Amino acid sequence: MDTLGGAEFAPTSTYLNTSACGLLPRRTVEAVKRLAEELADGRPEGAGSFASVEAVRASFARLTGVSAERVAVGGSVAVHVALIAASLPSGAEVVAPEGEFSSVVTPFAVRGDLKVRYVPLDGIAAAVRPGTALVALSAVQSADGRIADLAAVRAAAAAHGARVLLDASQAAGWLPLDAGAYDYTVTAAFKYLLCPRGASFLTVTEDAQESLVPAHAGWFAAEDLEGSSYGPVEEFARTARRYDEPPVFLAYHGAEQSLALLEEIGVGTVHAHNTALAARFRAGLTELGHAPVTGDSGIVAVPGLGGRQPELTRAGILVSARAGNLRASFHLYNTVADVDRALDALSD
Structure with missing residues (x-):
């Protein structure tokens, strides 16, 4: 089985560690270098392009099945989650899996006035009850790669009037995803979306947007960008752009290229490759x-x-150790030879 990325990747190790950080395609590296050089030269283009940010927003929307109007850009999953946590009323109940990734649950825990209840992943749908305000979970668990029963979670939340926050950081890019099926999704783009660190996404349904205050808004969240540089923003964007963080342009110029590559290949194709x-x-x-x-x-x-994990690293095979587990994560630049090399190392 060949790689799907062709000449875009040339790792010098057996890289089975995308769940920690994805490899950058060559076209992405070139885009980041080009912007950095333009800025170093003092050229006007070096400040960064809003057109690139909008291209990234649209590309992520297509990859995850929503309209671009429902996508906010940012730089950190934790910041997106904190925005959602800040919107909950005091005493609200949040249900999350035991051992969930800290960025998904800490913003709720630190408030101190929310009821955060942790349950086993396979029992999370059954744990939703009247009075549950939000279910917060990852589509794919960071520690062990388990895929949540998302259909059951959605059904349970709908039955009890709860909203669902889905972290797609370990899923988007290889697992087919309909972000519109969730009130909120958050995604770190530096894993399976192959983007530079500094790009992340929040999706918000139109209904959920009604109760989500743009607490960290700056001028970039205004409906009228040109007329909102000074004084409080008078009118926020009527789309999810009202939740934008000012973008890290180096990351977004690179992300434009990475997401274009994934669109060219197709998430379905990547899913079949990775799971095989x-x-x-x-x-x-x-x-x-x-x-x-x-x-x-x-x-x-x-x-x-x-x-x-350390001995595999010394052998040039990059994997992770998470919660006592050895974790290997496969992506479009991996081959059967990579799998067999890791198995040979573990057979000693």
């Missing part, structure tokens, strides 16, 4: 006597094997 490699790795691990977490995820975790 992961299935091969699971089967090989089982033959070696290890017991990986079961499922159809493109992320493979082996409980209790995290201690072998």
Whole structure:
């Protein structure tokens, strides 16, 4: 099985660590270098292009099945989540999985006046009850790659009038996703979306936008950008752009190229590629006597094997150790040879 990225990637290691950070395509690197050089030269283009930001917004919208009007740009999942946390009334109940990634739950926990209830991932739908205000979870768990039963969560939330916040950071780019099915989604773009750090996305349904205050808004969130540079913004954008953070232009110039590549290849194609490699790795691990977490995820975790991560790194095989697990994550630049190389190293 060949890579899907062609000449866009040339890693010098066996890189199975996209869940930590994705590799940058060559075209992305060139876009970042070009902007940096323009700024170093004092050329007008060096300040960054709003057109690139809007191209990224539109591209992410297409990749996740929503209109660009529902997408806000930013630089951090934690900031997006904090905005949502700030909108909840005192005493509101938030349900989240045990062991959820800290950026998804900490903004709720630090408020001190919310009821944050943690339950096992496979029981999260059943845990939603009358009075639950929000369910906050990742589509794919960072620690072990498990994919949540998202249909069940949506159904339970709808039955009890709760909203759903979905973190798609470990999913967007390889797992087909309909962001419009959730009140909010948040996504760090430096993993499977292959963007430079500094790009992230928030999607907000039109209904959820009614109760979400643009608490960190600056002039970039105004309906009239040219006329909103001084004094308080008088009219916010009528779209989710009202929740924009001022963009990190170097990241967004690169993101424009990365998302274009993913659109060219197609998320469905990437999903088939990644899950096939992961299935091969699971089967090989089982033959070696290890017991990986079961499922159809493109992320493979082996409980209790995290201690072998340093030796794999020394062998040029990059994986992660998370919560005691050895975690390997596959993406479009990986091949069958990468899988077999990792299995050979673990057979010693």
